[in-house]
Amino acid sequence: MSCVRVICVFVLAIPLTSSPAAAERPNIVFCFADDWGRYASAYAAVDGKPSPNDVVRTPNIDRIAKEGVLFRHAFVNAPSCTPCRSSLLSGRYFFNTGRGAILVGAQWDSSIPSWPLLLKDAGYHIGETYKVWSPGTPNDAPYGAGQFAYEKAGGQFNNFSENVTKLIADGVPMDEAKSRMYANVRDNFSTFLNDRKDGQPFCYWFGPTNVHRTWIKGSGKALWNIEPDALDGKLPAFLPNVPEVREDFADYLGEIQAWDGGVGVILKQLEAAGELDKTIVVVSGDHGAPGFPGGKCNLYDFGVRVSLAIRGPGVPGGRVVDDFTMLPDLAPTFLDLAGVKHPAAMNARSLLPVLKSDKSGQIDPTRTHVITGRERHVGNAREDNLPYPQRALRTKDFLYIRNFAPDRWPFGSPLAAASTPLPPLDQLEENTRLAFADMDAGPTKAWLIHQRDNSQWKRHYDYAFGKRPAEELFDLRTDPDQMDNVVTNPQYTETRAAMSKQLMGILTHAGDPRVTGDGQTFERPPFTDAEPAAGGKKKGR
Numbered sequence: 001m002s003c004v005r006v007i008c009v010f011v012l013a014i015p016l017t018s019s020p021a022a023a024e025r026p027n028i029v030f031c032f033a034d035d036w037g038r039y040a041s042a043y044a045a046v047d048g049k050p051s052p053n054d055v056v057r058t059p060n061i062d063r064i065a066k067e068g069v070l071f072r073h074a075f076v077n078a079p080s081c082t083p084c085r086s087s088l089l090s091g092r093y094f095f096n097t098g099r100g101a102i103l104v105g106a107q108w109d110s111s112i113p114s115w116p117l118l119l120k121d122a123g124y125h126i127g128e129t130y131k132v133w134s135p136g137t138p139n140d141a142p143y144g145a146g147q148f149a150y151e152k153a154g155g156q157f158n159n160f161s162e163n164v165t166k167l168i169a170d171g172v173p174m175d176e177a178k179s180r181m182y183a184n185v186r187d188n189f190s191t192f193l194n195d196r197k198d199g200q201p202f203c204y205w206f207g208p209t210n211v212h213r214t215w216i217k218g219s220g221k222a223l224w225n226i227e228p229d230a231l232d233g234k235l236p237a238f239l240p241n242v243p244e245v246r247e248d249f250a251d252y253l254g255e256i257q258a259w260d261g262g263v264g265v266i267l268k269q270l271e272a273a274g275e276l277d278k279t280i281v282v283v284s285g286d287h288g289a290p291g292f293p294g295g296k297c298n299l300y301d302f303g304v305r306v307s308l309a310i311r312g313p314g315v316p317g318g319r320v321v322d323d324f325t326m327l328p329d330l331a332p333t334f335l336d337l338a339g340v341k342h343p344a345a346m347n348a349r350s351l352l353p354v355l356k357s358d359k360s361g362q363i364d365p366t367r368t369h370v371i372t373g374r375e376r377h378v379g380n381a382r383e384d385n386l387p388y389p390q391r392a393l394r395t396k397d398f399l400y401i402r403n404f405a406p407d408r409w410p411f412g413s414p415l416a417a418a419s420t421p422l423p424p425l426d427q428l429e430e431n432t433r434l435a436f437a438d439m440d441a442g443p444t445k446a447w448l449i450h451q452r453d454n455s456q457w458k459r460h461y462d463y464a465f466g467k468r469p470a471e472e473l474f475d476l477r478t479d480p481d482q483m484d485n486v487v488t489n490p491q492y493t494e495t496r497a498a499m500s501k502q503l504m505g506i507l508t509h510a511g512d513p514r515v516t517g518d519g520q521t522f523e524r525p526p527f528t529d530a531e532p533a534a535g536g537k538k539k540g541r
Contacts, residue, residue: 068311
């Protein structure tokens, strides 16, 4: 398999301690939300333009940012749950994780070391609640395949708006209904803390899926007083500024506020246990928004740029950092914090020097770009109908995207979206696989599909569902929403050539199967094996 041909790109080891058993090793709490994207009120002051961050309220995440470091340019390596997590857990590029590089049909390669299990071997008490690595086989394999799960208090928090709405309908006051959801978080984490030995450092993964679809329609306003019209003029240009989309996005922000409340429970528990100031707390998410154009499964910023805030001992606070980072950089960072040697074949670089600095802005002058990419998400596994494979290079001023199969549909076959008449809105809102299956079902997707013949929204429809060219280039200085592809503009000929050369050089050096050999590794079994029968967790993708 091509993943064994990895070439380590960076010098990695920055040991913090001389012994893995050193008493000063910090605890690590990693709060990682499904589909969160880059929405927290802490970002409102750094956006530089109106955005949904002006509307959402995340006081607990903001606290972590204020007392620690807020990263302005944090990105996932792949905007799909399983590949992103494969990369994060291994510190490798997603394409160097074997079948972990895809979502449906993923299998974990047990020969690839993961930082949670390395921390366990180094004496850490480890535990996880809810989603770590799924869908995939074995489920949550890089975190022990369930043997370190703490979920006996329940998982109702994962369907926050659904469960709270049902309780309210049954006569339970709203505050009490929300408290019951947060009790899941509190009790699961308390059990984890109580299971550790005296003085033992711990590593805990809190991975709720409530921000992943589905949500109760109108729950943003009903549960969180988020007025959809407050988003008027604040949505990115690729989202239609219409009531249906504003309500959908308000519901998304409501789930983010619920997620923030769960983070608050974790912080409160750490304080009560006297462990907060001994603990590195990290909050982030696995990619952008589900069910919206340009989000999840896309290499535009809305799909790959994410929130990242870190606080803890030895991390000077009150800083906003401009260094570009990929989430797999957390793998060597966590190992450095624990004094654990990095395994071979990591592509990531430790953030420890950035965390220990007392400066804001650009700290490491070499952190000026990131690489992102995607292979198969859901789509259709038939060879003639695979979703499009892409890689991208993102710098401060430009985004360059290389599409290796421009003849393919970006989200798999249009299916029902190509039929006449179209399926009803409610069916398209609920059934992801009716059309363009790599985009989650939801009101925005359904509404836009129903506008396919409306000239007013043609540009938005084509942006979401139209075929993509072999190359895209966006000048972020004039086009921050990445709507205008300038790759054929003569003014950008040198920029395109330089970014293409840089991207392909990095991919070749790293042994990306998409650009090495005949480039067809991901086009063959086992990567193209048929999808399993529908089923499984409600919010598993």
